[in-house]
Amino acid sequence: MTDDMAAKIIADPEVGAVLSRGPMRVVVQPVENRMTAEVLPRGPAEAFTARVRTLLAKHAPDRFVWVMNRDAYYRLRGRELEGVELGPAPEAVNPEYALTATFSSLTDEDPKRRSAYYLCVYELTDLAHRNILWTGSYEVKKLAVKGFLD
Amino acid sequence: MNVARLTLIAITMLATGCAASKAQRRADRAVEDYFIGNYAAAREQLRPLAQKANEDFVLNNVRLGSAALAEYDLDEAEDAFLRAYEVINSVGVNDGGRSLGAVLVDEKVKIWKGEPFERAMVNFYLGLIYYMREDYGNARAAFENALFKLRDYKDPKSKSSDYSEQESNFVAALVMLGKSWQKLGRDDLARATFDQIKQRRSELGPLADYERNATSNLLVVIDFGYGPHKVTDFDGSIVGFAPRPSEAGTVPGPRVTIDGREIDTSAFARAPFDLLAMAQDRRWQSIDTIRATKSAIGSGLLVGGAATGLYGADHGHDEAVYVGLGMMAAGLLLKGTSQADVRQWEMLPRTTFILPVRVEPGTHDLCVDFPNAPGLKQTWRNIVVPPTGEATYYLRMQRWANNVNEWPPPALVDAQK
Numbered sequence: 001m002t003d004d005m006a007a008k009i010i011a012d013p014e015v016g017a018v019l020s021r022g023p024m025r026v027v028v029q030p031v032e033n034r035m036t037a038e039v040l041p042r043g044p045a046e047a048f049t050a051r052v053r054t055l056l057a058k059h060a061p062d063r064f065v066w067v068m069n070r071d072a073y074y075r076l077r078g079r080e081l082e083g084v085e086l087g088p089a090p091e092a093v094n095p096e097y098a099l100t101a102t103f104s105s106l107t108d109e110d111p112k113r114r115s116a117y118y119l120c121v122y123e124l125t126d127l128a129h130r131n132i133l134w135t136g137s138y139e140v141k142k143l144a145v146k147g148f149l150d
Numbered sequence: 151m152n153v154a155r156l157t158l159i160a161i162t163m164l165a166t167g168c169a170a171s172k173a174q175r176r177a178d179r180a181v182e183d184y185f186i187g188n189y190a191a192a193r194e195q196l197r198p199l200a201q202k203a204n205e206d207f208v209l210n211n212v213r214l215g216s217a218a219l220a221e222y223d224l225d226e227a228e229d230a231f232l233r234a235y236e237v238i239n240s241v242g243v244n245d246g247g248r249s250l251g252a253v254l255v256d257e258k259v260k261i262w263k264g265e266p267f268e269r270a271m272v273n274f275y276l277g278l279i280y281y282m283r284e285d286y287g288n289a290r291a292a293f294e295n296a297l298f299k300l301r302d303y304k305d306p307k308s309k310s311s312d313y314s315e316q317e318s319n320f321v322a323a324l325v326m327l328g329k330s331w332q333k334l335g336r337d338d339l340a341r342a343t344f345d346q347i348k349q350r351r352s353e354l355g356p357l358a359d360y361e362r363n364a365t366s367n368l369l370v371v372i373d374f375g376y377g378p379h380k381v382t383d384f385d386g387s388i389v390g391f392a393p394r395p396s397e398a399g400t401v402p403g404p405r406v407t408i409d410g411r412e413i414d415t416s417a418f419a420r421a422p423f424d425l426l427a428m429a430q431d432r433r434w435q436s437i438d439t440i441r442a443t444k445s446a447i448g449s450g451l452l453v454g455g456a457a458t459g460l461y462g463a464d465h466g467h468d469e470a471v472y473v474g475l476g477m478m479a480a481g482l483l484l485k486g487t488s489q490a491d492v493r494q495w496e497m498l499p500r501t502t503f504i505l506p507v508r509v510e511p512g513t514h515d516l517c518v519d520f521p522n523a524p525g526l527k528q529t530w531r532n533i534v535v536p537p538t539g540e541a542t543y544y545l546r547m548q549r550w551a552n553n554v555n556e557w558p559p560p561a562l563v564d565a566q567k
Contacts, residue, residue, distance in 0.1 A: 033287035037294035039276060041232055042285065 001138050002048065005122060006055035010063075012134045015124065018097075019063050026124070027067040027095035028053050035105035035118070049101055052122075067095040097133065098125045115143045173199060177210060181496045184217050187551020192217040193226070200230055208234045209262045209493055212272055216497035220546040223561035224279050231276040238263050238272060239295070260491065267377075267425055267434045268495050270296045270320050274502070277326055278371060282542040290330035296323035300433040318433075321351055321422040322502050329363050329506070333540075356417030357504060366506035368535045369542040372404055372518055374421075374526075375500030378429035380492045391429035398426055401501050402522035408514050413507060421501035451481030499546070511537035518545055528553040 009015055018024055031045035053066045099122065106117045117139070124134040180195035196214040199206070215230035263269065277292030300318050328343035340360065347358035356362065375398075378391035403419030405412060428434045459474025461467070513534055519527035528545050534557065535541055558566075 033291055035291060037291055037298075039232070039235065039280075039288050039291050039295070041228075041288070 001120070002052045002055060005136055005138075006052055006059055008136055009056060009124065009134055010060050014133050018133065019060075023063055023065050024097050025065040025067060025095045026053075026097040026099050027127075029098055029100045031101040031103055033103055035103050036107050038105060038107075038116075040103060049099065052099070096127055098127055099123070100125065113143065115141065117141050173202070173206070177206070177213065180213060180217070184213070184220075184497050185548065185550070187220075187548050187553075189217045189221045189551075193221070193223075200233070205261045206493070207261065208237045208264065209495065212264070212268070212495050213497060215272075215275060216495075216546075218561075219275060219279065219544060220551075221561050222544070222559040223565070224283060225565055226561075228276070228279050231272055231279065234272050235276055235292075235295075237261065238269050262491070262493050264495060265429070265434065265436055266298075266300060266318075267428045268498065270298070270318065270323065271425075271495070271498055274320075274323050274326070277323070277330070278542075278544065281326060281330065281369075282544065284333075284539070286330045286333040290327060290334060293323045293327040293330060296320055297327070319350060320428075321347055321354060322504060325354075325357055325422060325504050328358065329369075332360075332364055351422075353420055354422060357422065357506075362508075363506050365508050367511065367537070367540050368507050368509050368533075369540050370406060370503075370505040370507070370516070370518065371542060371544045372503040372505070373499035373501075373544070373546045374401065374404070374503060374520070375547075377425040377495070377498030377500055379496070380490075380494055382490050382492060391426075391435075393426060394430060395424055395426045398500070402520045404503050404505070405519050405521055406505060406507070407517045408509055410515070410517075413509065415505050415507065418503060418505045422504060424501055425498060426500055447481075449481065451477045455479075455481060506540075509535055511535050516543065518547070520547070525549050528555070530555050530557050532557045 015024075028049045030042070031040060031048055033040040033045070053064075056064055057066065101123075102121045104119045104121070108115050118141070120138045120140075122134075122136045123132050125132050176195050177199055180192040180199075183189070183192035183195065193214060196210055196217060199210040200214045202210070211230045211234040215227045215234065218224075218227035218230060264272065273292050273296035277289045277296065280286070280289035280292060297318050297320060324343055324347050328340050328347070331337075331340035331343060340363075344358040344360050344363070348355050378393070381390060381392045401421040401424060404415060406415050407413065455474045455477030457474070458477060459471050462470025462472075462474055513532050515529065515531045516533045517527065517529045526547050526549055528547055528551075530543060530545070531554070533541070533543055
C-alpha cells in the first residue's frame with residue numbers, strides 16, 4: 001500500500017506542478033484513528049507514515065523536504081527504527097504542506113463471524129491555503145469466522 | 151489429526167508438569183508482590199512469563215499491565231495490555247487440539263482469554279492509558295471495544311443458544327468514551343453517550359454531566375478493592391464466582407483532599423460498577439461453555455450407551471452390551487473428570503471510581519482515602535493540574551503499598567528522558 005501511494009504522489013500532475021518550482025516542505029502527521037473499537041498503536045501508526053516518506057525520498061530525492069511531527073520525530077529517534085530516515089529536526093524547517101492519513105472502519109459482528117471493512121485515506125494538503133493537493137484511498141476487507149472457544 | 155494433537159498436548163502436559171508449576175509459582179509470587187504493593191518485583195517476575203507464547207500468555211500480560219500501570223510505566227503497561235488485546239480479539243486461537251483437550255483433558259489447556267468482565271477491563275485499562283497520554287483517538291477505540299455485545303439469555307436457566315445480544319452496561323467505559331468524544335470535538339456523540347448513562351443509571355447522572363466533564367482539569371481514577379475469584383466444588387469443577395456483593399459489603403465512597411482541603415466528591419461516591427456483581431450476572435460469564443459441552447457429550451454417551459446396551463441385551467449381542475457399557479463409562483468419566491480452569495486476573499479491582507473535578511491550576515498534594523475503609527489512604531505530592539486540558543491520575547488503593555508518593559513517579563521520569 002505504501003509503495004503504491006508513494007508512486008501515485010510523485011505521478012500526480014498537481015504535485016508535479018508544485019515540485020517544478022522547487023522542493024516541497026512537507027510535515028508528516030501521525031495516522032488518525034477513526035476505526036470502530038480498534039486501537040492503532042502509536043508505533044505502527046508513526047512508522048507507517050515514516051515509511052511513505054522514506055519511499056518518496058528514495059524515488060524522488062531532493063524533491064521533498066520532510067518535516068516530521070515534533071512528538072513523532074523525537075519518539076522515533078529514541079526508538080532508532082531500522083530503515084526509516086528521520087530527516088531534519090522539526091525546529092529546522094517551516095513546512096508548507098502536510099501529509100495526513102486517516103484510518104476508518106465498519107465492523108459487523110455476530111456470534112459466528114466478524115467482518116471489518118477498512119478505509120485508509122491519505123491527503124497532501126497545502127497548509128497556507130488549506131487546499132488538498134492530492135488524496136488517495138485504500139480499502140481492505142477482513143472476515144474472521146469464530147471458533148468454539150472464541 | 152485432533153486426536154494426535156490432543157495426545158501430544160496431554161503428554162506434553164505430563165512431561166512438562168514441573169516446568170509449568172515453576173512458571174505458576176513465579177506468577178503466584180508476582181501476584182503476592184502486587185498485593186503488598188511491591189510492583190517492581192511483580193513486574194520483574196512477570197516480564198519473562200509475559201513473553202512466553204503459551205496458554206497463559208494473555209493472563210501474564212494483563213498481570214504485567216496491572217503492575218506497570220500502578221507504577222505509571224505507561225509504555226510497559228500499554229505493550230502488555232496490547233499483547234493481551236491482540237489475542238483476545240483474535241479468533242481461532244483455541245482451534246484444533248486445544249479445544250478438544252480443554253473439553254476432554256484439562257480446561258487449562260485452552261489459551262486463557264478471560265471472562266467477558268476481564269476482557270472489558272483489558273480494554274478499559276488500555277483506553278485509560280491512551281487517555282492519560284491524551285491520545286484520545288485510541289482511547290475512544292479502546293473504550294468502544296470494552297462495550298462489546300453480551301449474551302442476554304431469555305431463559306435464565308437455559309444454557310443453550312437461546313439468547314439475544316445486547317450492548318454491555320459497563321458504565322465506566324461509557325463515561326470514558328463520552329469524555330474521549332468530548333476531547334475529540336464530537337460534542338454530539340459525547341452528549342449521546344452521557345445521555346445513555348443517565349438513562350441506564352440515573353444515580354450516576356453527575357458523573358455523566360456534560361459541563362462538569364468539559365470543565366474538568368483533574369481526573370482522578372481510583373481502583374478500589376479486589377475482583378471476584380472462581381470457586382470450585384469437591385470434584386474440582388467450577389461452581390461460580392466469590393464473594394458475592396452481599397458477602398463483601400457495600401463499596402464505600404472515596405474522600406479526596408487537595409492540599410489538605412477536602413473537595414466535594416459526593417456526587418461521585420457511587421461506584422460506577424461492581425465486578426463482584428458483574429461476575430454473578432450470566433451475561434458477563436462464559437465459564438459454562440466447556441462445562442455445558444462436556445455435560446452434553448457425557449449425556450449423549452450415557453444415553454447412547456444405555457440404548458446400545460439394551461439393544462444388545464434384547465438381541466443377545468454381548469458385544470453391543472459391552473460397547474454400551476463402555477460408552478456409559480466414558481460418559482460418566484467425561485461428566486466427572488477434567489479439571490476446571492480457575493485461572494483469573496487476580497489484580498482486578500472491585501470497582502473503579504472516576505472523579506472529574508475542577509481545581510486551581512498549579513502544583514498540588516492529592517490525597518485519597520475511604521472513611522469507611524480505615525487504613526486505605528494514598529497521597530501523591532506535587533501533582534500538576536493544567537489550566538486547560540485535563541491531567542489524569544491513576545491510583546491503585548492497597549493497604550500495604552507505599553502510599554506516599556512524589557510526582558512525577560520514577561517510571562515517568564525515565565520515559566521522558
